Amino acid sequence: MICCEMLNRKKCYEFLNMRKKQLLLLKLGIVAWLLVVYVLFTYQPSTPHLTQDGDKAQSLTHQVDKLESELRKQSDFYNSLVERLRSLQKQQEEQKSREEAEDLGLQDLIPEPPIQVLPVLLIACNRESAVRRSLDLLLKYRPNQEQFPIIVSQDCGHKPTRDAIMSYGDKVQLIQQPDLSDIDVPVKEKKFKGYFLIARHYRWALNQIFQKFSYEAVIIVEDDLDVAPDFYEYFSATYQILRADPTLWCVSAWNDNGKPNLVDIKNGSSILYRTDFFPGLGWMMTKELWDELGPKWPRSYWDDWVRAPEQRNNRACIRPEVSRTRTFGKKGVSNGLFYEKYLKQIHLNEVFVPFTKLNLTYLIKDHYDPVFDREVQNSQVVSLSEVKSDRLSQGNSYKIVYHTKDIFKRTTKALGLMDDFKAGVPRTGYHGVVSFFYGGRRIYLAPSNNWQGYNPSWS
Ligand code: UD1
Numbered sequence: 035m036i037c038c039e040m041l042n043r044k045k046c047y048e049f050l051n052m053r054k055k056q057l058l059l060l061k062l063g064i065v066a067w068l069l070v071v072y073v074l075f076t077y078q079p080s081t082p083h084l085t086q087d088g089d090k091a092q093s094l095t096h097q098v099d100k101l102e103s104e105l106r107k108q109s110d111f112y113n114s115l116v117e118r119l120r121s122l123q124k125q126q127e128e129q130k131s132r133e134e135a136e137d138l139g140l141q142d143l144i145p146e147p148p149i150q151v152l153p154v155l156l157i158a159c160n161r162e163s164a165v166r167r168s169l170d171l172l173l174k175y176r177p178n179q180e181q182f183p184i185i186v187s188q189d190c191g192h193k194p195t196r197d198a199i200m201s202y203g204d205k206v207q208l209i210q211q212p213d214l215s216d217i218d219v220p221v222k223e224k225k226f227k228g229y230f231l232i233a234r235h236y237r238w239a240l241n242q243i244f245q246k247f248s249y250e251a252v253i254i255v256e257d258d259l260d261v262a263p264d265f266y267e268y269f270s271a272t273y274q275i276l277r278a279d280p281t282l283w284c285v286s287a288w289n290d291n292g293k294p295n296l297v298d299i300k301n302g303s304s305i306l307y308r309t310d311f312f313p314g315l316g317w318m319m320t321k322e323l324w325d326e327l328g329p330k331w332p333r334s335y336w337d338d339w340v341r342a343p344e345q346r347n348n349r350a351c352i353r354p355e356v357s358r359t360r361t362f363g364k365k366g367v368s369n370g371l372f373y374e375k376y377l378k379q380i381h382l383n384e385v386f387v388p389f390t391k392l393n394l395t396y397l398i399k400d401h402y403d404p405v406f407d408r409e410v411q412n413s414q415v416v417s418l419s420e421v422k423s424d425r426l427s428q429g430n431s432y433k434i435v436y437h438t439k440d441i442f443k444r445t446t447k448a449l450g451l452m453d454d455f456k457a458g459v460p461r462t463g464y465h466g467v468v469s470f471f472y473g474g475r476r477i478y479l480a481p482s483n484n485w486q487g488y489n490p491s492w493s
């Protein structure tokens with residue numbers, strides 16, 4: 035219309051007529067081209083031996099079938115092509131919005147891969163102020179509630195303790211062990227009844243974690259533990275290693291020989307080890323391990339039962355040089371057996387180590403064992419008195435060799451190390467070796483070269 039207003043009307047109509055003719059010709063051309071394509075597509079030269087009517091019908095059916103299958107194939111092909119294009123388009127759009135967000139400095143808004151939820155299970159009973167002290171520190175250092183939900187499981191039905199836990203509101207979740215009935219204990223073990231109650235509580239609480247709440251893993255603490263500032267960081271990072279290495283079955287925050295004069299407080303905060311000894315006291319396990327241990331969980335002394343060869347099955351735990359937990363439970367079921375001598379002296383780590391930013395794959399067995407064994411092998415053999423004398427040069431590592439249980443005991447007692455064995459394994463031991471730090475030197479208390487493995491009769 036604009037054309038007809040702007041130009042001479044007659045010329046304009048002539049021009050439009052010409053366009054109409056051109057269009058008509060084009061349409062005719064397309065129809066003719068389609069006809070040619072159709073004829074070419076459907077034309078099949080007649081085959082001389084198909085002269086009968088039946089044969090013709092058969093050939094027609096055959097051709098229709100062929101055509102149908104051909105069309106199906108083409109349709110499938112185009113469908114998958116469309117799918118692929120759509121997904122490419124989606125990827126492109128996501129990439130574009132990511133780039134735009136980055137340009138605008140909005141990286142924080144870009145969704146990260148899903149985080150691993152690691153619930154903390156706090157085992158409580160009737161120590162009201164202890165549970166508060168534990169919870170205060172656990173909450174103080176918790177980086178976020180979604181990743182580390184805290185579940186307090188209370189046994190014993192003690193009301194003041196329950197009220198204390200409930201006073202934390204929705205920052206923690208309270209669950210209560212329902213079976214408060216008296217427990218059957220063999221006469222000889224009457225004074226150990228507490229261990230039966232603890233084992234019953236653990237079984238119930240862990241079943242809740244894995245069967246009711248369906249978590250993938252859990253960090254277990256007790257109501258008389260202080261935790262270090264990097265407690266969560268430590269477990270987040272080691273969770274990946276625990277999952278990656280089937281020869282590991284736990285990660286513990288505890289160093290049994292973590293007294294200040296036996297660890298490298300100044301430079302050793304980031305050092306981690308493998309150990310054949312199950313340390314407990316702030317430890318992590320997977321759902322798969324609970325599936326294995328839960329059905330045969332013992333009636334008492336659960337931690338020593340876990341340490342038995344039938345359960346451990348040659349698996350190791352990760353433990354730190356400097357403890358990430360400390361116990362203040364002087365009064366407990368075991369009545370402070372080791373408390374004064376060892377437990378209360380354990381040094382709690384104070385430096386935050388960004389473990390999730392470090393490469394911890396050196397802890398995987400295939401990497402760790404050759405390095406560890408060589409290091410112990412190459413350390414200079416020294417005597418106990420040399421170690422105590424402070425005459426050895428700094429910066430080197432040394433080795434005290436033990437051949438018998440008595441030598442082991444004498445050496446550990448003289449140095450203030452824990453001297454007991456569980457199922458023949460010394461505390462913190464790996465391949466029979468106890469590593470510690472003494473007078474600024476790394477020392478290995480190591481078995482002789484012909485070591486045949488742990489002797490379960492050593493206690
Ligand atoms: C020791 C261990 C502990 C282990 C326990 C069982 C140390 C320092 N502690 O307990 O890790 O779990 O042996 O072998 O080595 N509790 C209940 N129900 C009860 C009594 C206690 O659930 O009837 C809970 C407590 O709240 C606490 C845990 O069990 O969380 C351990 O009790 P505690 O009194 O601290 O005993 P320990 O001698 O330290």
Ligand code: MN
Binds near residue numbers: 256258361363366367
């Ligand atoms: Mn305790």
